[in-house]
Amino acid sequence: MHVDRIGVHESVRAVCPPEALAEHLRDLGADATVVGDDVSAVDAVAAFGHADAFLGLEWVHCVRAGYDEFPLDAYRESGTALTNSSGIHGAAVGETALGVMLSLARRLHTARDAQAEREWAQPAWDESFTLTDERLTVVGLGAVGRGLARRADGIGMRVDGVRRTPTPTPHTREIYTPDRLHDAVADARFVALAVPLTDDTAGMVDRSVFEAMRDDAYLVNVARGGVVETDALVAALDAGDIAGAGLDVFEREPLPEDSPLWEYEDVVVTPHSGALKRDYYRDVAALVRQNALHAAADEELVNRVV
Ligand code: NAD
Secondary structure, eight states: HHHHHHEEGGGGTTSSSSHHHHHHHHHOOOOOEEEEOOTTSSEEEEEEEEOOHHHHHEEEEEEESOOOOHHHHHHHHHHHHEEEOOTHHHHHHHHHHHHHHHHHHHHHHHHHHHHTTTTTOOOOTTTTTOTTTEEEEEEEEEEEHHHHHHHHHHHTTEEEOOSSOOOTTTTOSOOGGGGHHHHHHOOOOOEEEEEETTTTTTBOEEEEHHHSTTTTEEEEESSSSGOOHHHHHHHHHHHHSOOOOSSSOOOSSOOOTTTEEEETEEEEOOOOOOTTOTHHHHHHHHHHHHHHHHHTTTTTTBBBBO
């Protein structure tokens, strides 16, 4: 693979200034410039989303972990390699997921709501709880799932996991395979989703899963909105089948103004900001540079999707 010049596509602005990523890539020794949809002067691009102009390049690097919006068949047909940014989100998304769980347990979100009204409103005596000793089931134990499991274990939660290969995983006790999802969620106070959106995981959290969950349980979705059936989630919240949710991702983003999910006191909505952090560009640059060196040495690319 011949990769001399790397373009940092404007779409990267969704997560960091493209200029910062290009500059850091240059610091690491790569020939990088910011590009728009005219990619004729580069061999490869780092991009947030797909553009048809990319097809035919040597290599496209997606600056996100989730590549579900990329047309994989078109990449295969055009011979353009696609890589993603899995592996760099464990800390940020792990902290976001743990943060929303802490908020729900310690009632920080209701305090902030009351603050906006200048109201001194203590929670009822039986409303607050601690995460210590509560059970968390993490569905998907890649970089994000493990990042959360490690942090939750660190504050004394009991962490179980769902993964396709039921082998022991650090910071988790019991591991369930996806066909035992109902068993895996049945005793959990929190169920956190950290799987990619694929044909297998689309709508995997449906009505039957909410029915299997405890009625004092919370769903935390930091994966992709499509992993959860939104109508079933709303119905479960209305019926009291679950207590609430922390949602960073949605089937439609931005979450439409008329979505009922804005309304619930115990649903904390964050605007797909779980992975954002000020030095995001550094982590992406390290991955891109590593793969540029692999390309130059004709070695297999890391995080290769296509
Ligand atoms: P990853 O590739 O490191 O891990 C994904 C894990 O899910 C893998 O271990 C895989 O084997 C497992 N998996 C796949 N299908 C499964 C199934 N049916 N049941 C159980 N496990 C299954 O990716 P990651 O970096 O951990 O990210 C995971 C997903 O989280 C991404 O694909 C993305 O959609 C989402 N994400 C969201 C944000 C955010 O801002 N909220 C940030 C990063 C990632």
